[in-house]
Amino acid sequence: MTFQLLGVNHKTAPVEVRERLAIPESRLPEALRRFIQHPGVEEGMILSTCNRVELLARTPKEGADLRGFLGDYWRVDRSLVDPHLYEYREKDAIRHLFRVTSSLDSMVIGEAQILGQVKDAYATARAVGAVNSQMDQLLTRAFAVAKRVRTETAVGSSAVSVASVAVELAKKIFGSLIGKQVYLVGAGKMTELAARHLLANGASSIFVANRTYDRAIRLAQKFQGQAIEFSRLYDTCDRADIIITSTGSPHAIFRREHGELFLSRRKNRPMFFIDIAVPRDVDPEINKLDGIFVYDMDDLQQAVDSHVADRKTEAEKAESIIDTEVERFQTRLETLDLVPTIVSLQDHLESIRQAEIDRVRGKLGPLSAEQQLAIEALTRGIVNKIMHTHISTLKTAAREPEATTVVEVVRRLFNLGEKKGSGGDA
Amino acid sequence: MFAHIALIFTGYAALVLSFGASLLYLVEERALKSKQSSGRLARLPALEVIDEIGFRSLLLGFPFMTLGLIAGTVVAQSTLGRVNPFDPKILLSILMWAVYLILLYTRWSAGWRGRRAAYLVASAFGFALIAWAANYFSPFHGFARL
Numbered sequence: 293m294t295f296q297l298l299g300v301n302h303k304t305a306p307v308e309v310r311e312r313l314a315i316p317e318s319r320l321p322e323a324l325r326r327f328i329q330h331p332g333v334e335e336g337m338i339l340s341t342c343n344r345v346e347l348l349a350r351t352p353k354e355g356a357d358l359r360g361f362l363g364d365y366w367r368v369d370r371s372l373v374d375p376h377l378y379e380y381r382e383k384d385a386i387r388h389l390f391r392v393t394s395s396l397d398s399m400v401i402g403e404a405q406i407l408g409q410v411k412d413a414y415a416t417a418r419a420v421g422a423v424n425s426q427m428d429q430l431l432t433r434a435f436a437v438a439k440r441v442r443t444e445t446a447v448g449s450s451a452v453s454v455a456s457v458a459v460e461l462a463k464k465i466f467g468s469l470i471g472k473q474v475y476l477v478g479a480g481k482m483t484e485l486a487a488r489h490l491l492a493n494g495a496s497s498i499f500v501a502n503r504t505y506d507r508a509i510r511l512a513q514k515f516q517g518q519a520i521e522f523s524r525l526y527d528t529c530d531r532a533d534i535i536i537t538s539t540g541s542p543h544a545i546f547r548r549e550h551g552e553l554f555l556s557r558r559k560n561r562p563m564f565f566i567d568i569a570v571p572r573d574v575d576p577e578i579n580k581l582d583g584i585f586v587y588d589m590d591d592l593q594q595a596v597d598s599h600v601a602d603r604k605t606e607a608e609k610a611e612s613i614i615d616t617e618v619e620r621f622q623t624r625l626e627t628l629d630l631v632p633t634i635v636s637l638q639d640h641l642e643s644i645r646q647a648e649i650d651r652v653r654g655k656l657g658p659l660s661a662e663q664q665l666a667i668e669a670l671t672r673g674i675v676n677k678i679m680h681t682h683i684s685t686l687k688t689a690a691r692e693p694e695a696t697t698v699v700e701v702v703r704r705l706f707n708l709g710e711k712k713g714s715g716g717d718a
Numbered sequence: 719m720f721a722h723i724a725l726i727f728t729g730y731a732a733l734v735l736s737f738g739a740s741l742l743y744l745v746e747e748r749a750l751k752s753k754q755s756s757g758r759l760a761r762l763p764a765l766e767v768i769d770e771i772g773f774r775s776l777l778l779g780f781p782f783m784t785l786g787l788i789a790g791t792v793v794a795q796s797t798l799g800r801v802n803p804f805d806p807k808i809l810l811s812i813l814m815w816a817v818y819l820i821l822l823y824t825r826w827s828a829g830w831r832g833r834r835a836a837y838l839v840a841s842a843f844g845f846a847l848i849a850w851a852a853n854y855f856s857p858f859h860g861f862a863r864l
Contacts, residue, residue: 464750467764559829562765579751582832591753 293334293629295430297385298358298377299346302399305376312368313345320413324422326365332356335427337417339392341409343399348389350426355381386430387618393434394441395448396610401603402448407438430621437617444613447606450599454482455489457595458566458587462490462534465564465585470494475532477501477525478539479511482568486536487515499532501525503539526550530557536566537573544575551578566592630686633699636708637682641675719793725786730846732779733818737843739772740836747832769831772839776825780818787815807852814845 300310315323320338327336327347335350347358359377363370380388391397393410414431417423423431442448451460459469466472472495476483479502487498498517502508505521512519520528525545529535530553539545546565554563565586567574572588579586649671659667682702689698702708746762762768790811821838824830830838 461750463764464746465765467767556828559827560831561829562832582834585750587753594753 293350293426294353294355294382295348295385295389295427296351296355296358297346297348297380297388298362299339299344300373300376300378301344301346301397304378305373309373309376310343310345313340313362313366313373314342315340315345317412317416320416321420323365324417324420327361328422330356330358330361330364333358333361335423335425337413337423337427337431339410339413341406344392344397346392348385348427383618383622386621387614389430389434390437390614390617391611394438394610394614396441396607396614400452401600401607402452404448407435411435426625429624433617433621437614440617441610441613445606445609447603447610450602452596452599452603454568454589454592454596455486457592457599458486458536459489459493461585461587461595462495462564463493465562466533468494471496472533473497473499473531475499475501475529475535476511476517477535477537477545477573478569479504479507480538480568483536483538484511484514486566486568490534491515495534499528501528526553530554532563533561534564534566536568538567538569539573541569541573542571545573546578547575548577548581551581551584555581555583568592630683630699633686633703633708634683637702637706638679640706640708641679645671645675722786722789722793725782725789727786729779729783729786730850732775732782733839733843733846735775736772736779737839739768739775740839743768743772743832744836772835773825773831776818776822776839780822783815783818787811807849810845810849810852814842814849817842817845 300313302310315338320340323338324336327333327338327349330336332351332354333349333356334352337348339346339348347361349356349358358379359370359374362368362373362377366373388397393407395402395404395406398406410431414423418428451457462469462472469490472490474487474490474495474497476487476498479500491498498512498515499520500508500512500515500517501520501522501524502511503522505519508519508522511517529546529550535546537545551563560583562583562585565574565578565584567586567588570589574586574588576586576588578584649667686699686702742762743765746765746768750765790808817838821830821835821842824838825835
């Protein structure tokens with residue numbers, strides 16, 4: 293048996309192809325049922341997210357025509373999809389799954405979402421009975437590998453979006469964001485996104501000031517905040533701990549003297565300005581004041597870039613973890629593959645039988661053909677009875693977690709010798 | 719006598735802690751202002767947390783220092799009868815205590831923190847060190863002669 297994987301992702305296929313192949317969650321069970329009926333698919337799982345669609349199957353040694361299923365199920369023009377497909381087998385399929393689950397194949401390396409998505413796909417496949425024994429073990433291992441990567445490398449630890457960097461910085465200044473007040477100056481998409489992030493992290497109330505008062509009211513309502521008229525901006529800003537500005541003003545709105553004013557009103561409690569406007573709304577001079585921190589778009593982007601670079605170095609460490617894990621799993625699979633063990637067990641017992649017959653044959657004198665057959669039948673019967681128990685024990689054990697040990701013990705008991713890696717068809 | 723030493727020591731300890739916190743505050747503030755977000759900075763606690771630690775330890779240490787000084791006066795009056803207010807140790811200790819007081823007052827009234835507070839804490843700490851060193855010049859604080 294072997295593992296086989298066919299798919300498209302954000303690197304190989306444009307969104308038009310990916311969305312054509314994506315399967316909504318509600319239709320996934322049905323798709324899985326059809327997938328395991330596809331010739332050659334013994335177990336199967338389908339992972340469908342916005343960045344990738346992948347079919348993973350356990351197939352016989354000679355493999356299965358997964359591309360055929362693609363054509364059958366989606367009824368897409370093969371020539372449209374084929375150039376974007378990647379297909380892996382055996383080790384490569386295992387490696388790919390491990391990399392995907394550990395978020396090394398993601399658009400944003402190290403993002404945490406993909407692990408949950410693979411877990412969901414696995415849960416669905418399990419629920420419809422599309423995975424059991426071997427795929428079960430493969431997926432369990434993949435989750436363990438993802439966890440190992442997460443704890444042993446820093447691949448997912450730093451913020452890699454402008455909004456999350458802003459939150460991280462705010463936490464660096466204020467500790468907890470609980471109870472912190474956020475002031476939005478200008479009601480743009482970006483301010484809204486940043487505010488959403490801050491609120492999700494515990495920030496309490498929101499003020500919104502905008503030149504068009506209506507828009508301020510609308511945005512404030514979204515967050516159950518308070519709209520403030522633009523003319524009262526300077527009188528109210530000192531109430532905020534975090535100020536996010538994104539107005540279209542050609543000049544700086546906040547200058548050094550405003551900073552000084554706010555600080556004296558706030559008894560010097562720190563303030564964090566996030567300036568995402570271009571041209572900038574906050575005069576960089578303010579950053580020189582004790583207790584005020586100003587980050588503009590470039591600063592935030594720079595932090596994002598350096599974190600992305602950090603993740604890339606960490607990803608290299610993760611790749612080597614994956615290499616060892618793939619090797620380990622492969623070895624385990626080979627042991628789990630019972631065919632060579634059973635064959636050598638059979639050979640072993642057969643040679644004992646032959647040797648024993650040859651040994652006693654001389655003492656028996658001339659035998660009739662019937663007697664000869666009886667001796668054959670008797671000895672074969674004994675061997676088969678013994679074999680039968682062992683084979684069924686091995687087969688049951690192969691589904692258990694301690695399978696490797698059981699197979700090893702049987703090999704040692706019967707002195708079957710070391711297994712050769714190439715012995716199996718794994 | 720024991721009360722005097724124990725109280726003053728606790729006061730010193732709080733001051734040292736506060737001094738350490740304000741150094742950390744300055745380091746982290748500089749890093750945040752110069753926009754270096756990775757590396758050492760990542761392991762420091764948040765700015766407000768450091769500030770809080772520094773302030774709390776000051777707040778806690780001040781009564782100890784005050785009581786310690788009072789205890790010292792009482793002890794001195796009962797054993798020596800009369801205290802020379804120009805003894806260098808006593809003078810410096812009172813100066814240190816005054817800076818301590820200023821520190822708490824500016825914090826309470828104007829919320830001084832960060833660089834300015836750090837300088838004040840550093841100077842209180844400096845006076846404390848000198849006051850400590852003054853043991854060698856003060857006729858009745860010399861430990862060697864105790």
